[in-house]
Amino acid sequence: MNARRRSADRTETIMQTALDLAREVGYAKLSMEAVATRAGVGKDTIYRRWPSKALLFLDAVLSSRITGLEHPDTGDIVADLREVMIRAVDLLAQPPWGPLYQELIGEAQHNPEVAAALNERFIQPQTADTLARLKTAEEQGQLAPEFDLDLAFEVLSGPLYFRLLITHQPMTPDYIDRLLQAVFAGMGPQPQS
Amino acid sequence: MNARRRSADRTETIMQTALDLAREVGYAKLSMEAVATRAGVGKDTIYRRWPSKALLFLDAVLSSRITGLEHPDTGDIVADLREVMIRAVDLLAQPPWGPLYQELIGEAQHNPEVAAALNERFIQPQTADTLARLKTAEEQGQLAPEFDLDLAFEVLSGPLYFRLLITHQPMTPDYIDRLLQAVFAGMGPQPQS
Amino acid sequence: MNARRRSADRTETIMQTALDLAREVGYAKLSMEAVATRAGVGKDTIYRRWPSKALLFLDAVLSSRITGLEHPDTGDIVADLREVMIRAVDLLAQPPWGPLYQELIGEAQHNPEVAAALNERFIQPQTADTLARLKTAEEQGQLAPEFDLDLAFEVLSGPLYFRLLITHQPMTPDYIDRLLQAVFAGMGPQPQS
Amino acid sequence: MNARRRSADRTETIMQTALDLAREVGYAKLSMEAVATRAGVGKDTIYRRWPSKALLFLDAVLSSRITGLEHPDTGDIVADLREVMIRAVDLLAQPPWGPLYQELIGEAQHNPEVAAALNERFIQPQTADTLARLKTAEEQGQLAPEFDLDLAFEVLSGPLYFRLLITHQPMTPDYIDRLLQAVFAGMGPQPQS
DNA sequence: TGGTAAACGAGACGGTACGTCGAGTCTTAGG
DNA sequence: CCTAAGACTCGACGTACCGTCTCGTTTACCA
Known part of the structure; x- marks a missing residue:
């Protein structure tokens, strides 16, 4: 041929x-x-x-096929989010993915084509998948009714990116648990009126 | 000498x-x-x-003196955080700071010295300042007693960095309000058990 | 290849x-x-x-093709040597060849590669050509039988180089005539035995 | 002062x-x-x-005091010239003088100040000294009456400079003898008319 | 004999060129 | 026509010295 x-x-x-x-x-x-x-x-x-x-x-x-980052649906939204976050973090923890992904994002900072392609090919699908899973959870009443779903991916992954890109602190399972706990519970002193 | x-x-x-x-x-x-x-x-x-x-x-x-990012203390923790976030975002919104800061972080992705210096000279002071303000608020009972304070800076700024570096969506005052609302209220459906 | x-x-x-x-x-x-x-x-x-x-x-x-420095053979060795010397000196007299050749030799003084290449590519062929012409003359009895032919090129061109490189005095046709006269006649008071 | x-x-x-x-x-x-x-x-x-x-x-x-290049006067002009030439050549033969003198002349090729100073401070005195010795010899009838004295220094030292600067062939006592022999006897076949 | 101006060491400075490297483009020969 | 090979232009790198120009700090003269 x-x-x-x-x-x-x-x-x-x-x-x-x-x-x-x-x-x-x-x-x-x-x-x-x-x-x-x-x-x-x-x-x-x-x-x-x-x-x-x-x-x-x-x-x-x-x-280079990065797989396993689709959300499962066990019925427990927190567990499912945790599962995906753990898997993502595991991927980044073991070389070479962490450094390569970092450098890719680094390159995107002065290269709009890379930034656009990265968004289209990786970030948006990931966001959409998370959003879909959250929608299901919302319908099942597992989320605060007024919670801003569109924000959820950013709130959950933002801190991970912050550690990956800025402080380079480790992203342990324990850290993810604390993060989920904090985001689900909220910072406020009580149920807001 | x-x-x-x-x-x-x-x-x-x-x-x-x-x-x-x-x-x-x-x-x-x-x-x-x-x-x-x-x-x-x-x-x-x-x-x-x-x-x-x-x-x-x-x-x-x-x-190049980036000032005005210290937390005020008006007694209202949410308002104070909002104030600083708005100011940070205003700074990044108006050229040249956004692009320059982006590129600086981009460089940090393959240059450990830059990464270290950036952390020491900018991120850590900023984190410490936020933490101090949060400590005060905690003592005044404005925060959920069990909230993980060390996480707070990451949870609040993570999403901003995510937008700045990854999706390049705008960071409007409205977005900050939604973010604060979400983080303070939490994603969970009720008073957590 | x-x-x-x-x-x-x-x-x-x-x-x-x-x-x-x-x-x-x-x-x-x-x-x-x-x-x-x-x-x-x-x-x-x-x-x-x-x-x-x-x-x-x-x-x-x-x-950069420096030509015309091959010896003619008119049968008169002195005239032929004179001819080539005049031509060489004319070449060096008119810019840019004089200065360039000077500087080339200057460079050769601290650069063995240049010195070697200069010898191989220019000096030796020139020497060989002169020697050949002298051999012919010798066979025709135009030279003193005991004269040291291998020295001839050096004795004749040495003074020219001396003027070119050291004293920078002009090399006129008259000077060449005096030089030929002196070298052919010899310094000694009479025919050496 | x-x-x-x-x-x-x-x-x-x-x-x-x-x-x-x-x-x-x-x-x-x-x-x-x-x-x-x-x-x-x-x-x-x-x-x-x-x-x-x-x-x-x-x-x-x-x-750096280069001495011993003044002409002795033993009464025998050839022997005296030989003596000085041998001494000069010995000086140049033993490091570092040969290379240094070569490089100095090399520098003179693109630096008129050096060229001028070299002439004034070294070449001219040397020439004058030789000429003076030759004058004495002439008066004593040791030279061909018609010989071009002003040329003598050039004819004798030219070949040495040629070897030093161009071909880098050794300047042995034997070479000097051949040179003197050639220059005193002349290239021509007979007593010139 | 102390005061002061120069000469001094140290080395920062503006420049110029070095020789190397890599990006992205172009050329050549072969299949 | 696509390929491997690699030459090409361009532009920047980081280095090395040039010869000049501050800086304090000796020195050594003279007042």
């Missing part, structure tokens, strides 16, 4: 090589030249597929 | 120039050569003071 | 530019950056071809 | 240090910074005495 002269084969090889190299030296020191050489591929073959180093990297990271 | 012969004059000029240029072209495209040229300074004069572009930039951003 | 993909085109352009610049500002003030800029070429493209400014300069000077 | 507050002491130290360093790394890699540091002297202290690196070097080389 030579009609498809951009063989999917090479696309895969390149992404895998990019990922391997990124693990070894980090995104910042990743060079297209090194990727091309190690993949045994001409630089043009890479640029024919991705317009820049950043977008190759993004593609490589996001395509 | 003969080490201190570097004129504060130049130090100031360089940081200001770096800041100006960063506003114009962004941190990513900021070059030491451009800073040196525009500041009318030799490159060595810069490298004598900062070991890298990243640390110059950090210094420039953090030294 | 894939090594040869460097376009001869660029090679030529670079040497010509180097030569032009050297004429304008001299070798000492010649900079690789200036050559690259004026030639519209990346610095690497230069460094890929020549390992140093010195060797580029040498190549540029020696490649 | 307070003008003279520059201690001769330091002047001497600096020249000696320059010379030492030049021996170690060569003139080309000699840096004023290194001279200053090793001499334990501020850079200004050097620049107060010499206007440039080149002139410091010249001064250092020429001041």
